[in-house]
Amino acid sequence: LGGSISRALAQMSNATVVDEKVIAECLNEISRALLQSDVQFKMVRDMQSNIKRIVDLESLAAGANKRRIIQQAVFSELCNMLDPGKPSFTPKKAKPSVVMFVGLQGSGKTTTCTKYAYYHQQKGFKPSLVCADTFRAGAFDQLKQNATKARIPFYGSYMESDPVKIAVEGVERFREEKSDLIIVDTSGRHKQEAALFEEMRQVAEATKPDLVIFVMDGSIGQAAFDQAHAFKQSASVGAVIITKMDGHAKGGGALSAVAATKSPVIFIGTGEHIDEFEVFDVKPFVSRLLGMGDLSGLMNKIQDVMPAEQQPELLQKLAEGTFTLRILYEQFQNLLKMGPIGQVFSMFPGFSSELMPKGSDKESQAKIKRYMTIMDSMTDAELDSTNPKLMSESRIIRIARGSGRLVRDVMDMLEEYKKLAKMWSKMKLKIPKNGDMSAMT
Ligand code: GDP
Numbered sequence: 001l002g003g004s005i006s007r008a009l010a011q012m013s014n015a016t017v018v019d020e021k022v023i024a025e026c027l028n029e030i031s032r033a034l035l036q037s038d039v040q041f042k043m044v045r046d047m048q049s050n051i052k053r054i055v056d057l058e059s060l061a062a063g064a065n066k067r068r069i070i071q072q073a074v075f076s077e078l079c080n081m082l083d084p085g086k087p088s089f090t091p092k093k094a095k096p097s098v099v100m101f102v103g104l105q106g107s108g109k110t111t112t113c114t115k116y117a118y119y120h121q122q123k124g125f126k127p128s129l130v131c132a133d134t135f136r137a138g139a140f141d142q143l144k145q146n147a148t149k150a151r152i153p154f155y156g157s158y159m160e161s162d163p164v165k166i167a168v169e170g171v172e173r174f175r176e177e178k179s180d181l182i183i184v185d186t187s188g189r190h191k192q193e194a195a196l197f198e199e200m201r202q203v204a205e206a207t208k209p210d211l212v213i214f215v216m217d218g219s220i221g222q223a224a225f226d227q228a229h230a231f232k233q234s235a236s237v238g239a240v241i242i243t244k245m246d247g248h249a250k251g252g253g254a255l256s257a258v259a260a261t262k263s264p265v266i267f268i269g270t271g272e273h274i275d276e277f278e279v280f281d282v283k284p285f286v287s288r289l290l291g292m293g294d295l296s297g298l299m300n301k302i303q304d305v306m307p308a309e310q311q312p313e314l315l316q317k318l319a320e321g322t323f324t325l326r327i328l329y330e331q332f333q334n335l336l337k338m339g340p341i342g343q344v345f346s347m348f349p350g351f352s353s354e355l356m357p358k359g360s361d362k363e364s365q366a367k368i369k370r371y372m373t374i375m376d377s378m379t380d381a382e383l384d385s386t387n388p389k390l391m392s393e394s395r396i397i398r399i400a401r402g403s404g405r406l407v408r409d410v411m412d413m414l415e416e417y418k419k420l421a422k423m424w425s426k427m428k429l430k431i432p433k434n435g436d437m438s439a440m441t
């Protein structure tokens, strides 16, 4: 999807004259790509006519840049498609709520339940986990292991085969224990599909969840809409989580899931590990969908904002998979010089939304400057290390003191660095060793 859309947009920018024909071709190309990426026909058609309307209106203004307008229109239409217009239920501390997870077997429910519990535990909640999957042998063991690692209370049974009974018992038990976030994991498979949906209906009826979360594998094909719709009908789904976004999936099915459930995406899963879990942020997600978070997009942007003489050196380092704090520092310097940085940061798939505050570029700049001050208090060895996450606690305290920042700021900075370094290490194989970018697309 991303590839063809960015290609369509690129072709359009290459055309010297952007007239109606070029716009129509571009829109057709984008529509084809969206259809291929499991987006429902009706949604694509709506988007197409919305964009035509916007471009027509805007083009009335003399000298308007149509390329920019259509690019922005596609971007904001995709953002709109991901926004159902109402927020989902959010749990409140010390106010007991029940959250039920549904989704097909293998979508990542059990893993995501624990991530969701852990995320809230870090925020001061008292979460608990109930295993109502009695279909799959080993389901309880898996949940038990995950929960034990994260020190989250759990409930389940090896003997009982009635999922409704277990769910009710678990919810009651944790209500008594004053858990404020009771998470119910369910089965994703049955002898017959109809039986699975009937089971979801019964579990939901018995536990009266405040929120039902539909978990979907980000790489799912055309089935996304129907699958989401089927779960929505058996239990009233109120939110969506897309998993396995660390792989090649661009998550185009998210558009269908939002449309089918009329619920927002709230988190994405970015790995098997418990903390590989991010609050969903629509703009970086759409950037990625459009291929703007791709390596080639990032490279073009780097070439735009970076002094030419620095480029070969950076490309060489990228080819080696080396990403040190010093490289990050140099990139920060370039970005502050060149701006607007928000746009550039949306190219980095690994950057959390923290670094790109919703508001202004000013906020991002302040954050970057803060991070640079912290790095100024580090030693050369630390800046050039390929493993600064092993930095000792005493060093972190010293660096915080030296830069006049909080220990938490230093930890935040290292956390951002870690995410980027991880992304970088995944990229390394894709970059030609000689750094010759022309070979890549
Ligand atoms: P369930 O059957 O829906 O409960 O799915 P599981 O939680 O058992 O997950 C199925 C597989 O997907 C497991 O191997 C998980 O480790 C893996 N998985 C879940 N979420 C993610 C993710 O975000 N990224 C990756 N790479 N793997 C994931």
Ligand code: MG
Binding pocket: 109, 110, 111, 133, 139, 186
């Ligand atoms: Mg499971």
